[in-house]
Amino acid sequence: xxxxxxxxxxxxxxxxxxxxxxxxxxxxxxxxxxxxxxxxxxxxxxxxxxxxxxxxxxxxxxxxxxxxxxxxxxxxxxxxxxxxxxxxxxxxxxxxxxxxxxxxxxxxxxxxxxxxxxxxxxxxxxxxxxxxxxxxxxxxxxxxxxxxx
Amino acid sequence: xxxxxxxxxxxxxxxxxxxxxxxxxxxxxxxxxxxxxxxxxxxxxxxxxxxxxxxxxxxxxxxxxxxxxxxxxxxxxxxxxxxxxxxxxxxxxxxxxxxxxxxxxxxxxxxxxxxxxxxxxxxxxxxxxxxxxxx
Numbered sequence: 001x002x003x004x005x006x007x008x009x010x011x012x013x014x015x016x017x018x019x020x021x022x023x024x025x026x027x028x029x030x031x032x033x034x035x036x037x038x039x040x041x042x043x044x045x046x047x048x049x050x051x052x053x054x055x056x057x058x059x060x061x062x063x064x065x066x067x068x069x070x071x072x073x074x075x076x077x078x079x080x081x082x083x084x085x086x087x088x089x090x091x092x093x094x095x096x097x098x099x100x101x102x103x104x105x106x107x108x109x110x111x112x113x114x115x116x117x118x119x120x121x122x123x124x125x126x127x128x129x130x131x132x133x134x135x136x137x138x139x140x141x142x143x144x145x146x147x148x149x
Numbered sequence: 150x151x152x153x154x155x156x157x158x159x160x161x162x163x164x165x166x167x168x169x170x171x172x173x174x175x176x177x178x179x180x181x182x183x184x185x186x187x188x189x190x191x192x193x194x195x196x197x198x199x200x201x202x203x204x205x206x207x208x209x210x211x212x213x214x215x216x217x218x219x220x221x222x223x224x225x226x227x228x229x230x231x232x233x234x235x236x237x238x239x240x241x242x243x244x245x246x247x248x249x250x251x252x253x254x255x256x257x258x259x260x261x262x263x264x265x266x267x268x269x270x271x272x273x274x275x276x277x278x279x280x281x282x283x284x
Binding site: 017020021023071082083087097098101104105111 | 245
């Protein structure tokens with residue numbers, strides 16, 4: 001099961017991502033446990049499967065408006081559906097990859113897969129508890145969900 | 150364009166051919182856009198290791214930026230193959246994987262530098278400048 005210190009790794013990874021990549025810090029709220037199996041999905045969700053010593057998923061779900069501003073901050077001028085998918089996957093990949101600083105190289109991350117649509121089914125790992133890390137950046141809200149066994 | 154030294158002699162500035170390898174289109178464009186070196190010429194961009202090897206054979210770059218987590222062939226295997234093709238090539242790994250073991254593994258396989266994602270333009274330019282200095 002996920003320990004408090006391990007969650008802290010993802011909170012720090014999220015904070016660092018926005019500080020460096022978006023050059024504007026995000027406010028990261030206190031993590032909470034998902035109780036109804038659905039943490040609430042936004043329009044774009046980047047998913048990383050975890051294998052190796054741990055098993056699970058880490059995903060970043062965000063609205064299109066937030067991703068658009070994030071792309072602008074990166075000097076990107078292509079706001080296509082494909083670039084939104086690319087970005088949401090890259091955010092999930094970066095935060096998960098950075099977690100290996102604490103989890104080590106047996107925390108094996110997959111290449112990102114992407115879901116689109118607020119009604120998409122959240123990835124669920126049977127037997128694992130999912131924690132939501134709420135992210136507020138500028139006027140937008142997103143979530144990082146960590147579900148590890 | 151040549152550079153003129155104190156005696157007035159003109160020296161041709163050496164140019165370096167750069168291949169960018171990353172499965173993210175945004176990241177490939179960012180690396181291409183943020184590099185501010187006149188002596189760099191981007192000769193190709195690949196989204197996975199297999200494509201990178203093919204492009205490497207075709208374009209014969211001097212420098213490579215290499216992602217690690219990619220579909221079809223990952224960056225570590227790609228580094229091994231590229232170094233076999235051209236031992237003098239200089240490779241900068243640009244990856245989110247932040248554990249020391251991965252960095253050591255990449256360097257042992259032949260990488261010359263390691264930059265963690267996320268990065269600022271300044272960090273990227275410093276890492277590429279370092280790569281050029283060693284070429």
